[in-house]
Amino acid sequence: MELQPILDRIGAAMAGAADRGRVADYIPELARASTVPFGMAVVTADGRAHATGDARVPFSIQSVSKVFTLAIALGRLGDQLWTRVGREPSGLAFNSMIQLEHENGIPRNPFINAGALVVTDAILSGHAPREVLGEILRFLREAAGDDDIHINRAVAASEQATGHRNLALAHFMAAHGNLVNPPELTCGTYFHQCAIEMSCMQLARAGRFLIGGGATGPRLVSPARVRRINALMMTCGHYDGSGDFAFRVDLPGKSGVGGGILVIAPGRASIAVWSPGLNEQGNSKLGTEAVEWLAREAGWSVFG
Numbered sequence: 001m002e003l004q005p006i007l008d009r010i011g012a013a014m015a016g017a018a019d020r021g022r023v024a025d026y027i028p029e030l031a032r033a034s035t036v037p038f039g040m041a042v043v044t045a046d047g048r049a050h051a052t053g054d055a056r057v058p059f060s061i062q063s064v065s066k067v068f069t070l071a072i073a074l075g076r077l078g079d080q081l082w083t084r085v086g087r088e089p090s091g092l093a094f095n096s097m098i099q100l101e102h103e104n105g106i107p108r109n110p111f112i113n114a115g116a117l118v119v120t121d122a123i124l125s126g127h128a129p130r131e132v133l134g135e136i137l138r139f140l141r142e143a144a145g146d147d148d149i150h151i152n153r154a155v156a157a158s159e160q161a162t163g164h165r166n167l168a169l170a171h172f173m174a175a176h177g178n179l180v181n182p183p184e185l186t187c188g189t190y191f192h193q194c195a196i197e198m199s200c201m202q203l204a205r206a207g208r209f210l211i212g213g214g215a216t217g218p219r220l221v222s223p224a225r226v227r228r229i230n231a232l233m234m235t236c237g238h239y240d241g242s243g244d245f246a247f248r249v250d251l252p253g254k255s256g257v258g259g260g261i262l263v264i265a266p267g268r269a270s271i272a273v274w275s276p277g278l279n280e281q282g283n284s285k286l287g288t289e290a291v292e293w294l295a296r297e298a299g300w301s302v303f304g
């Protein structure tokens with residue numbers, strides 16, 4: 001099967017798509033983005049790369065960063081992490097507060113904001129935010145095999161200035177004894193990890209360690225952990241849109257409000273797509289359509 005012609009067709013169709021979704025406007029720096037760009041990159045298990053559109057333009061990875069901090073936290077704490085965060089889909093928006101009160105400050109999963117704050121808090125313990133951000137960047141650069149990955153300070157500052165909801169989630173968890181560090185420090189670190197910028201090509205390469213099954217690239221976590229991270233991406237990676245994404249795409253994925261999605265075809269490929277316009281659940285509209293199309297044409301599915 002030739003991947004490049006499939007990507008070329010997807011790229012051309014997406015460039016001309018009329019309904020492109022709406023950019024996230026609750027973070028002022030992201031509200032300035034245009035819905036025009038579309039990019040996609042695929043790195044297959046044998047290391048070959050294919051791309052279309054704006055696949056080399058850096059964008060704000062936002063919640064896609066949660067996959068990498070989860071991998072770091074599991075490496076650091078192992079299964080102990082699961083005493084502080086659950087493994088169930090939430091069925092609610094990524095920044096919802098309502099469940100947290102019912103469930104005594106234990107977030108449903110590591111990919112909603114509350115859960116990601118716990119994960120960041122866990123890797124922050126005993127370290128300065130700057131050290132932890134350095135570790136996250138090192139992990140990403142090693143995973144991607146590319147040192148040109150940085151934090152956009154303006155995006156981090158913009159989110160910090162308007163991050164009341166995330167601070168509220170963090171304070172609420174602190175009240176339940178589920179936050180070790182001061183909420184301001186945990187949130188500050190989290191805002192900066194979300195403000196990391198990568199291109200589709202860099203993100204697809206960074207996702208190689210999740211392909212499993214002897215794929216090329218650095219082996220950063222154990223095979224058992226690769227399966228578990230993929231399971232969580234499949235069930236929780238798109239918040240209250242997770243079921244719909246699983247139904248349409250058949251593959252694990254993690255979205256971000258910058259319009260990026262990292263998708264894994266286990267044993268076959270790592271895929272990154274970017275288009276800033278979002279759907280109702282805050283997931284890239286054209287990005288979802290593009291990976292749905294690619295998975296169908298390539299015949300990639302976790303269900304055989």
Ligand SMILES: NC(=O)CC[C@H](N)C(=O)O
Nearest residue numbers: 062063094113194256257
């Ligand atoms: N879904 C997302 O990408 C959310 C990330 C964003 N930084 C926030 O905390 O609101």
